[in-house]
Structure formats: C-alpha cells, structure tokens
Amino acid sequence: MKVVNGVRDFNYKMLKMKSKNFNERCYSLLIKVPKGKVTTYKFLAEALGTKAYRAVGNAMNKNPYGAWGRAGGSPLKSELVSCHRVVCSDGKVGGFAAGTPAKIKLLKSEGIEVLNGEINLKEYLFKFN
Numbered sequence: 370m371k372v373v374n375g376v377r378d379f380n381y382k383m384l385k386m387k388s389k390n391f392n393e394r395c396y397s398l399l400i401k402v403p404k405g406k407v408t409t410y411k412f413l414a415e416a417l418g419t420k421a422y423r424a425v426g427n428a429m430n431k432n433p434y435g436a437w438g439r440a441g442g443s444p445l446k447s448e449l450v451s452c453h454r455v456v457c458s459d460g461k462v463g464g465f466a467a468g469t470p471a472k473i474k475l476l477k478s479e480g481i482e483v484l485n486g487e488i489n490l491k492e493y494l495f496k497f498n
Contacts, residue, residue: 392428396450406495416497460487
C-alpha cells in the first residue's frame, strides 16, 4: 500500500475528501506537514482561513487518526495524522493528549531538537502555501 507523508493511501484519500467539519479540515491540512517539521496552531488556523487557534488545539486533542489512538491512550502501529507536529507560536511544545513527554519523544524521534521544552522554529517550521 502506498504511503504519503507517513499516511497509508487509503486513509490519505479519505482525508483528502472535502471535509465538512472543522476538525476534519484541520486533519486534512496537517497531513501536509512532513516528518522532521512542525507547524503552529496559529499557522494551521490561518491556512484554514480563521483565527480560531484554540479550536485547532481542540481538534488536535481529539485527533482519532494520530499516533496515540483513543483506545486507552495506546500507541497505534501507524501514525496517520501527526498532531504532535503542531506547536505553540513561541516555539514551546504545547499540550498533547498523551502528555507532553510523549509529544517530545515523538518529535525527537523525527529528528526535531527540543531544548527545555522549546523548538527552534527558524529551523523546523513548515509554512503552508
């Protein structure tokens, strides 16, 4: 099965469909952020044409397609929508449904350097076109 940005082809097609709700629109856009890069809640919201940064954070917290599923917080074998790649505009790691240490571990596993809970956005920031 073909993989695009770490997303299996079947799921990628599903997420590319015109989404009706805000959360699905967030996930569809987030799959564009490649491994080793991050975006911010603000940039993700702006790319969606809104200033609802907190709503983006809420969508990330409820991500059913992520590295940590909803089955008791157990990690899934394949990472579909990488919500751990969304951080605060000041470079701070921010929250994560499975806890900040888990988010930092995932970011580091992708080669992103995290120092004192912060990421150098000049080096790792992905901006949407």
